[in-house]
Amino acid sequence: MTLDRRSFLKLVGAGAGAAGLPMIGRAAELMPKGAKRVVVVGGGYGGTIAAKYIRMMDKSIEVVMIERNDHFISCPFSNLYIGGILKDLSPLTIKYDKLAANHGIKVVQAEVTAIDPAAKVVTTSKGTVSYDRLVLSPGIDFRLEDMKGYDAAAMEIMPHAWKAGPQTVLLRKQLEAMKDGGTVVLSVPLSPFRCPPGPYERTSMIAHYLKAHKPKSKIVVLDANPAIASKGPLFTKGWKDNYAGIIDYRPAKKVTEVDAGKMTVLIEGLEDVKGDVVNVIPPQRAGQIAVAAGLVGDDKNWCPVNPNTFESTKQAGIHVIGDASNAGAMPKSGYSANSEAKICATNIVALMNGKELTDMSGINTCYSYITDKEAVSVAAVYAAKDGKIVAVPNSGGVSPADFSAAKMEAIFAESWLKNILTEMST
Amino acid sequence: MMMKWKGWALATGVLAISALAQAAPPSAAMLSNACAGCHGTNGGSAGPTMPSLASQSKEAIEVAMKKFKSGERASTVMGRLAKGYSDGEIKAIAEFFSKQKLHVTAQAVDAGKVKKGASLQESNCGRCHIEDGKEGKDDTPVMASQWLPYMQMQMADYLSGKRKMPEKMKEKVDPMSKEDLEALLHFYASVK
Ligand SMILES: Cc1cc2nc3c(=O)[nH]c(=O)nc-3n(C[C@H](O)[C@H](O)[C@H](O)COP(=O)(O)OP(=O)(O)OC[C@H]3O[C@@H](n4cnc5c(N)ncnc54)[C@H](O)[C@@H]3O)c2cc1C
Numbered sequence: 001m002t003l004d005r006r007s008f009l010k011l012v013g014a015g016a017g018a019a020g021l022p023m024i025g026r027a028a029e030l031m032p033k034g035a036k037r038v039v040v041v042g043g044g045y046g047g048t049i050a051a052k053y054i055r056m057m058d059k060s061i062e063v064v065m066i067e068r069n070d071h072f073i074s075c076p077f078s079n080l081y082i083g084g085i086l087k088d089l090s091p092l093t094i095k096y097d098k099l100a101a102n103h104g105i106k107v108v109q110a111e112v113t114a115i116d117p118a119a120k121v122v123t124t125s126k127g128t129v130s131y132d133r134l135v136l137s138p139g140i141d142f143r144l145e146d147m148k149g150y151d152a153a154a155m156e157i158m159p160h161a162w163k164a165g166p167q168t169v170l171l172r173k174q175l176e177a178m179k180d181g182g183t184v185v186l187s188v189p190l191s192p193f194r195c196p197p198g199p200y201e202r203t204s205m206i207a208h209y210l211k212a213h214k215p216k217s218k219i220v221v222l223d224a225n226p227a228i229a230s231k232g233p234l235f236t237k238g239w240k241d242n243y244a245g246i247i248d249y250r251p252a253k254k255v256t257e258v259d260a261g262k263m264t265v266l267i268e269g270l271e272d273v274k275g276d277v278v279n280v281i282p283p284q285r286a287g288q289i290a291v292a293a294g295l296v297g298d299d300k301n302w303c304p305v306n307p308n309t310f311e312s313t314k315q316a317g318i319h320v321i322g323d324a325s326n327a328g329a330m331p332k333s334g335y336s337a338n339s340e341a342k343i344c345a346t347n348i349v350a351l352m353n354g355k356e357l358t359d360m361s362g363i364n365t366c367y368s369y370i371t372d373k374e375a376v377s378v379a380a381v382y383a384a385k386d387g388k389i390v391a392v393p394n395s396g397g398v399s400p401a402d403f404s405a406a407k408m409e410a411i412f413a414e415s416w417l418k419n420i421l422t423e424m425s426t
Numbered sequence: 427m428m429m430k431w432k433g434w435a436l437a438t439g440v441l442a443i444s445a446l447a448q449a450a451p452p453s454a455a456m457l458s459n460a461c462a463g464c465h466g467t468n469g470g471s472a473g474p475t476m477p478s479l480a481s482q483s484k485e486a487i488e489v490a491m492k493k494f495k496s497g498e499r500a501s502t503v504m505g506r507l508a509k510g511y512s513d514g515e516i517k518a519i520a521e522f523f524s525k526q527k528l529h530v531t532a533q534a535v536d537a538g539k540v541k542k543g544a545s546l547q548e549s550n551c552g553r554c555h556i557e558d559g560k561e562g563k564d565d566t567p568v569m570a571s572q573w574l575p576y577m578q579m580q581m582a583d584y585l586s587g588k589r590k591m592p593e594k595m596k597e598k599v600d601p602m603s604k605e606d607l608e609a610l611l612h613f614y615a616s617v618k
Binding site for chain 1: 453457459460462464465466471502508510515
């Protein structure tokens with residue numbers, strides 16, 4: 001049987017055909033593209049929302065969301081699981097079936113391995129997918145070259161638990177297996193990293209667990225930063241009031257190397273610290289796929305973007321949201337990723353319909369638990385000014401210093417999680 | 427003419443975005459979508475202590491935001507956020523949420539309390555919380571289908587004085603028993 005031209009093009013990839021460069025050998029186009037298509041890479045805090053809001057705003061745009069897993073586990077609240085407050089990770093786990101059905105999003109479970117910005121095609125483990133615009137929300141990957149000895153095998157001994165899933169479970173199991181009187185070591189990288197208050201919430205939750213179950217134990221926090229990177233006075237007070245003698249916080253201690261065999265971390269070649277459980281939070285950068293596509297900026301770590309469209313300033317037609325982007329004043333949080341996704345979606349729909357752009361308006365709020373019943377928050381509103389994302393002056397801030405709202409905020413935080421995960425999954 | 431060319435250029439990618447200095451100020455949807463991470467998509471909340479804003483009265487949202495902003499109404503987080511918006515932006519947001527479909531929650535209510543509340547509501551609250559709480563007179567909030575735990579928290583704040591009750595509402599609420607108030611909230615939560 002001979003192939004006609006159309007099936008031939010389908011076989012070699014419609015995108016390649018459209019660019020006038022038939023590339024024999026490229027994997028087959030998974031799904032032939034119609035008039036307007038956006039491909040979203042990543043089904044986490046940013047990707048799900050970008051996919052959903054584009055479809056909510058314009059049903060004529062086909063949206064394909066490509067995610068390597070068939071489910072997503074939330075980092076927010078995973079510290080409560082580590083602290084023994086949540087029984088399992090099921091309240092933090094979402095599936096994509098309702099999201100796909102409700103909004104007509106085509107969800108593809110595959111690994112994206114390459115991006116061809118000129119041909120506007122992504123290569124996945126299942127075939128190629130062409131796009132008119134591409135949204136990347138791949139989250140973070142680790143700068144392992146800046147943490148000597150921290151390879152895949154070491155991660156199974158000294159978990160990072162900075163991507164929720166098996167690593168989170170491993171860290172909790174290690175805490176449960178540790179003898180009373182043991183030492184937990186937690187290392188914090190230099191800012192910026194995913195979730196600025198995250199390491200300190202983690203510290204609080206581990207201390208909460210130790211206080212309840214292993215009261216003779218302690219946690220040593222080795223922070224590369226000169227001081228607590230977010231909500232400092234609140235964490236300091238929370239630790240003093242609840243965990244005196246349990247938390248040993250050491251600022252300006254940058255861990256640069258680990259020895260998984262000896263269970264030690266090395267601080268700039270000077271000082272060894274040994275733990276019975278070692279939680280290494282390595283330095284981070286944009287998810288590997290964004291790095292491979294040449295989207296990171298001069299810092300080689302994060303992707304510079306236009307503040308209103310989140311379009312990469314390095315590659316036209318590719319938008320980067322969430323942790324991977326450099327979103328000016330907006331921190332790397334789940335709430336930011338959610339907000340950025342909506343800003344990006346709004347302006348992608350405008351661009352694809354030849355309409356005028358709209359200035360961004362965004363929000364971030366991060367709740368952090370100090371104990372099982374008390375949480376503190378940081379909140380801000382963001383706007384575009386002179387081509388940059390800035391916090392709106394005289395707004396935002398942190399919870400009251402006297403913890404007068406902490407019990408209420410612990411209750412509101414649960415509803416926040418419920419709402420944001422429902423946004424992502426329905 | 428200019429717009430048309432710009433539209434074409436944008437759609438085809440001939441015009442780089444950075445060349446476009448001008449963008450319209452944030453639309454009502456742009457402003458309001460940012461709230462949905464806590465209040466749910468289009469203001470339909472899935473979290474029992476976070477209020478739904480969908481179908482809430484325009485005036486009620488506007489007044490609430492302005493009171494949060496000035497500090498007149500105590501809050502955990504809304505005060506910090508409301509300060510980030512101009513009065514014009516607040517108006518646009520209020521209008522956006524007021525136009526969304528009522529978010530009907532599948533929450534557990536006590537049938538006995540609902541019945542009792544139904545018999546009490548018209549004469550005690552109905553002057554302002556009109557149409558079984560589906561509408562509100564002036565800046566009175568809509569309470570139909572609102573989350574029960576949220577309303578219970580608000581009632582507790584009113585009774586403790588943390589949130590200030592309107593005088594005329596206070597006249598009605600003060601003489602009522604805790605049980606009757608609780609029944610009323612069950613009733614409003616049940617209205618679809
Ligand atoms: C312990 C901890 C606590 C936190 N707590 C909070 C909190 O309380 N509040 C808050 O707002 N934020 C919190 N965060 C931060 C939050 O988790 C991140 O900011 C958020 O997940 C960023 O969203 P994202 O879309 O950029 O990445 P993610 O949510 O990580 O999503 C990325 C997705 O892309 C997929 N992916 C990546 N590369 C590929 C590829 N090549 N092919 C296919 N799929 C791919 C991944 O599998 C993943 O599902 C916390 C983080 C941690 C670690």
